[in-house]
Amino acid sequence: MEMLNVPPDPEADFEEVDVQPEQSIALFAPAADYGSSFQLEGYSKPSTGMVENGTSTSAVVTSSKPDFSTLKGEIHLDNLTVKELQETFKATFGRETSVKDKQWLKRRILMGLTNSCDFSTTTLVIKDNGVVKKGKEEICNNVEHNISMDPEVGSTSENCENSPTFHDIRKENHSNATGMESQNYLVVDNYGSENTNTEQRATKRARKPTKRYIEELSEGESRDSCSKLISSVGHRAYSQPSTNMHATPGQKVGLDGRWLVRRDSLGGSGVQVPYVSRIRRSRPRENFMTLMPVTSSDKLYSERKVELEKELKNLNSYEYSDDDVVTMPAANGRLRRKHHRPWTLSEVVKLVEGVAKYGAGRWSEIKRLAFASYSYRTSVDLKDKWRNLLRASFAQLPAEKGMQSSRKHASIPIPAPILLRVRELAEMQAQVPAGDTGSDRNSAHK
DNA sequence: CTTAGGG
DNA sequence: CCCTAAG
Structure with a gap:
């Protein structure tokens, strides 16, 4: 669904745009990601607390909305010059980059700071259209080392074989066309799609969390982030994306959680937990908006909104028209539906x-x-x-x-x-x- | 689609 | 009564 929900073209760019010749590797962040992010705050001016979590991400993404800029320590990648972006990149990945494409840099940095289970690829040397390794053993050793620090990550051998490098190289071969015109699209959407894709390869063998887990986690966290955002406390580490629906109703991000996917690790296991909406459990209607081709984003969002409202109305009318359905407050404050038919x-x-x-x-x-x-x-x-x-x-x-x-x-x-x-x-x-x-x-x- | 079990 | 993993 997530894939369908995002605009067709921009999204494909995980492979297409992102994987530009020179740097297909950079996708993957340093191993101990959180750790390095924290360190970054110490010595890297531009990246201070920037985007190590979803909230910051949406802050960046929605930079057109000033609301977020008030968050202390937040830096809008959008506002940085190419040079600054390059510095941030270096701070993030531990190596230089000569790429001047701002969009590309931004995305890389976002990925770098938000991925938590990927490995350092700094032992790789990037050259022209290819990726040159310093030596396979070296890389594997490196990976191994990283893994040993994180017992939850999958097998070493797999990671070596399925190193991001190869995937990316492969991808870039077959598609590169659509590329740039999508650049002005929401970063968050890209973000989501990338997650989806990356997830498939990075955590292939990890057990998928149950739908319920995902939903409940998402719910809890979105509540979380709302309150955190409002209070604007400095705890960036735990806030989440898809926040201020209230502040900006027309916001492209998050009216419907379904087109947001955040990249979180499940209890440090490295399993990625998508961010989903729990609004509806029944089967989606056939011609639901999410399947519509996207032409103009404005149209898209307004229609989405309408659709959402309809959906809510349906839900409500259902609950109130059915005698046997009552809503009961659950322990956690949410409403829960219950068909109660006393046994005779x-x-x-x-x-x-x-x-x-x-x-x-x-x-x-x-x-x-x-x-x-x-x-x-x-x-x-x-x-x-x-x-x-x-x-x-x-x-x-x-x-x-x-x-x-x-x-x-x-x-x-x-x-x-x-x-x-x-x-x-x-x-x-x-x-x-x-x-x-x-x-x-x-x-x-x- | 059923069953079994946990929530 | 709900939810969902297994079969």
Whole structure:
């Protein structure tokens, strides 16, 4: 999605624009990135705290908006001269560059300061259209060394083989055309796309964080960054991109988190966690904006906004039109939807009978045969309810006083006889472990 | 699509 | 009741 969401052309430039002949290597930052960033603050005037995190990045990106410039220590790459950019580059990568393309320099520096799991390539010498290595062992050693400092990064051998160098060289061969005209596009978008691409190769073997993790992390952090931004404290290290939607509603960045991808490392593991929006969980509509070709960015953004508003409206109307859907405040303050359909006694009885007949675990079967008329009960619901019944029965029966506590898991007070029956079934089925065809149980139970 | 389990 | 990894 991220790929689709960004303008077609500018985005491809991760390979195309970025990988310019002379410096395909520079993509990758010094190994201990955070470390070096911090050091930078010490001796490198231009790069002081500049862009080691998303907030700063968006600050740079949205430099047309003065709001960010108030952040102490922030430097807008946009405002730097070529020479200054070159100095920053040097401070960042530990080597000189003769590139005069500001856009290119800016992007490199952004990447350099934001990547956290890449390796130093300073042992490489860049020359004309090629990359000359000082020696393979040397590089690998270097990589190894870096890895040893970061136990979470993937295998050494892979990193040597899949060194960014080779990828980049390869890429630059097949596409270089679209290049420059895209330069005026949002850096953030480029940033995002690069992340996506880089992620694929750099962390190929790392386990992908779950969608949920990503979303929740994103949410938490965007909240974070908002507050941090407002208070404007000096903690750049943890603030995140996609901030001030409030300050600048028409802002290109972040009305919809889906076209932002930030590059964070997951608990220092080097796994990259994209920044996503959690607005909608259902399937996207077919002709959703994100699939539209981009012609004019102004048009794009306004339409996006409209679309977003629609989306929100749908969401709301849905929640309020459906009797069974209520929003409940969750512990963390967010709203959570809940379909609450209290189990009726007859349903419980049906369930218990179903279990008796077909056996616990055959939820879909029970649902199909005994709950045909209760479309809202899914097999998962049955399973959940059974679990709760078990808990209730074992917790409550020994002493009839447990009544109150047992309701914790049961929507309705379950009559003791039923609970007894539940328990009976549970014990019986525990003795005769499943694995046979339900028919046995069926007959066994009259 | 189901199941099983954690949240 | 929700979510999601496994199968």
